[in-house]
Amino acid sequence: MSRISNSTVRRLSIYLRQLESVREEGRENVLSAELAERSAVKATQMRKDLSFFGSFGRRGIGYSVPALIEQIRLILGLDRVWSAVLFGAGSLGHALAGYHGFEPHNIRITAIADVDPGRIGKTISGITVENAADAAAIRARTNAQIAVLAVPATAAQDLADKVVAAGFSGIVNFAPVRLILPASIALYSVDLAVAFEQVTYKLKDLKPPVPSPKS
Amino acid sequence: MSRISNSTVRRLSIYLRQLESVREEGRENVLSAELAERSAVKATQMRKDLSFFGSFGRRGIGYSVPALIEQIRLILGLDRVWSAVLFGAGSLGHALAGYHGFEPHNIRITAIADVDPGRIGKTISGITVENAADAAAIRARTNAQIAVLAVPATAAQDLADKVVAAGFSGIVNFAPVRLILPASIALYSVDLAVAFEQVTYKLKDLKPPVPSPKS
DNA sequence: TTATGTGAACCGGTTCACAGCT
DNA sequence: AGCTGTGAACCGGTTCACATAA
Numbered sequence: 075m076s077r078i079s080n081s082t083v084r085r086l087s088i089y090l091r092q093l094e095s096v097r098e099e100g101r102e103n104v105l106s107a108e109l110a111e112r113s114a115v116k117a118t119q120m121r122k123d124l125s126f127f128g129s130f131g132r133r134g135i136g137y138s139v140p141a142l143i144e145q146i147r148l149i150l151g152l153d154r155v156w157s158a159v160l161f162g163a164g165s166l167g168h169a170l171a172g173y174h175g176f177e178p179h180n181i182r183i184t185a186i187a188d189v190d191p192g193r194i195g196k197t198i199s200g201i202t203v204e205n206a207a208d209a210a211a212i213r214a215r216t217n218a219q220i221a222v223l224a225v226p227a228t229a230a231q232d233l234a235d236k237v238v239a240a241g242f243s244g245i246v247n248f249a250p251v252r253l254i255l256p257a258s259i260a261l262y263s264v265d266l267a268v269a270f271e272q273v274t275y276k277l278k279d280l281k282p283p284v285p286s287p288k289s
Numbered sequence: 290m291s292r293i294s295n296s297t298v299r300r301l302s303i304y305l306r307q308l309e310s311v312r313e314e315g316r317e318n319v320l321s322a323e324l325a326e327r328s329a330v331k332a333t334q335m336r337k338d339l340s341f342f343g344s345f346g347r348r349g350i351g352y353s354v355p356a357l358i359e360q361i362r363l364i365l366g367l368d369r370v371w372s373a374v375l376f377g378a379g380s381l382g383h384a385l386a387g388y389h390g391f392e393p394h395n396i397r398i399t400a401i402a403d404v405d406p407g408r409i410g411k412t413i414s415g416i417t418v419e420n421a422a423d424a425a426a427i428r429a430r431t432n433a434q435i436a437v438l439a440v441p442a443t444a445a446q447d448l449a450d451k452v453v454a455a456g457f458s459g460i461v462n463f464a465p466v467r468l469i470l471p472a473s474i475a476l477y478s479v480d481l482a483v484a485f486e487q488v489t490y491k492l493k494d495l496k497p498p499v500p501s502p503k504s
Numbered sequence: 505t506t507a508t509g510t511g512a513a514c515c516g517g518t519t520c521a522c523a524g525c526t
Numbered sequence: 527a528g529c530t531g532t533g534a535a536c537c538g539g540t541t542c543a544c545a546t547a548a
Contacts, residue, residue, distance in 0.1 A: 079539065080487070087486040091465055106508070114467045117507095118541060125509055133508045133547040150486045151493025158485070169384030175442075175465060176482045181489065219492055220485070227390075243495060244488040250306055250390060252329045260491035262484045267391045269477045270373070270435070271302040271365045272295070273459040274396065276475035277434055278366025280458060294517065321530070332530095333519060340531055348525040348530045 082123045083150070088113045089120065090146045094178075097139050105136040147179070156181045157216050159242070161233055162224035163188040163196065163203045166248055170224055171199040184216040189229070206233070209240035220244040227251045297338045298365070303328045304335065305361045309393075312354050320351040362394070371396045372431050373461070376448055377439035378403040378411070378418045381463055385439055386414040399431040404444070421448070424455035435459040442466045 092112040096104050110117040124130055130145050131137040147153055160167055160183050171183055186198055187206040196203050204212055212218070221237040223230055223245060230249035237245065244260040247253055250267055307327040311319050325332040339345055345360050346352045362368055375382055375398050386398055401413055402421040411418050419427055427433070436452040438445055438460060445464035452460065459475040462468055465482055 081539070083487055083490050084483055086490075087480070087483040088467065090486075091482065092467070112467060116541070121508060129509065131508050134506045135548065136507070149490070151489040152486065154493075156485075156489050165384045165387035169380040170481075172380035173481065176485050179482060179486065181485050220488055244492045246484050246488055252303065252307070252327060258495075260488045262487045264479060264481070264484050265302070266385075266388065266479070267306065267394060268299055268302040269461050269479050270371075270391050270396050271305075271367065271394065272298055272477045273435055273461055273475045274366040274371050275298050275301075275364070277459045278369075280473075296517070331519070336530060344531065346530050349528045350526070351529070
């Protein structure tokens with residue numbers, strides 16, 4: 075019953091990435107001050123985040139890079155292999171299937187499914203697209219926990235209901251819809267329009283509606 | 290200097306999407322209670338968010354759907370057309386170029402650029418890929434404010450510096466890196482690994498490391 | 505002395521309770 | 527009466543100050 079905030083978990087994920095980047099540089103140790111700066115947070119914030127889970131550093135010294143990586147991977151559950159089924163073989167589906175950025179973190183896309191007969195049977199990144207109607211069978215075969223929804227907004231809630239019925243326990247949703255799901259399902263939604271609109275909001279104060287011509 | 294929180298802006302974007310969905314249904318009015326539920330927030334939260342910008346509802350009645358859509362579009366700066374240049378013509382770049390979800394919100398991808406000679410000259414979604422080295426010229430020609438970074442992590446900071454120098458004022462970053470930028474640049478980062486790891490974190494408490502075989 | 509770990513203070517976003525229109 | 531608008535209370539996440547360990 076840990077009361078760990080979403081913000082803390084999100085930041086752990088970011089620390090992990092920064093740690094891996096420090097490791098790339100061949101360094102064995104790092105200070106909270108540096109790791110925090112690279113993660114764009116305050117050093118106390120970072121130490122507090124870690125303190126919820128244990129004491130991983132050495133006072134006066136800092137943190138061992140490989141040890142802290144190992145600890146955060148453990149916290150995030152990345153010590154085991156996660157199997158994910160990708161629903162939707164459109165352009166976004168292609169991008170996700172071809173994006174191998176989380177394979178080092180033990181998250182694997184093990185199957186791809188779509189409802190469009192024109193797409194079923196095609197191969198994407200070495201994976202043959204199956205019929206999304208067979209969600210339950212695909213889940214059982216791949217032993218997948220996570221469903222990735224890369225489908226149009228209109229199809230998302232329907233599909234979400236289906237993958238829940240098929241036994242998936244986690245959903246990463248890319249459709250611009252707020253999904254209604256049982257509380258037991260772990261859901262994270264990525265909304266591309268939100269990303270762009272955060273930027274336009276900030277820019278609108280700086281840029282006038284009509285671009286003023288250079289004088 | 291408005292003191293509007295990021296959370297509020299993010300939610301406005303979500304309200305807008307829900308309002309559009311209500312409009313699809315042919316409805317002219319909506320109550321804060323319903324709109325809030327569809328957005329997965331409390332009704333008071335929604336009304337408070339709107340109250341920072343004005344009074345758009347009618348007491349005892351609710352909100353006019355088209356009027357509120359108009360207001361939120363204005364707040365988010367979506368009353369004008371935003372031009373965005375996409376950097377990176379890999380799989381994610383293809384997905385973004387093919388994703389027309391924000392065109393109704395006046396955000397247009399007007400050019401695509403890459404550093405890979407093998408990609409330059411190819412056409413994606415009707416747009417010819419240009420040389421990323423020409424960022425400044427592309428920006429000037431398209432009158433773009435926003436640079437979309439869909440490049441590998443290793444290339445992101447470098448490219449970010451270049452697009453800032455080229456005169457872009459906003460960046461939507463898809464590379465898993467914390468970019469260091471001048472404070473005047475509007476930045477929003479989308480990190481796919483964070484999305485997946487939020488889900489694995491939640492699931493790890495529920496699922497044991499080794500799947501227990503069915504008895 | 506240096507840098508981590510953490511209870512306590514602080515602050516800002518969320519929620520409440522109710523005033524204000526229609 | 528019904529629903530929005532909003533100052534005030536509340537709560538939780540962030541920051542501070544300092545105790546603790548190397």
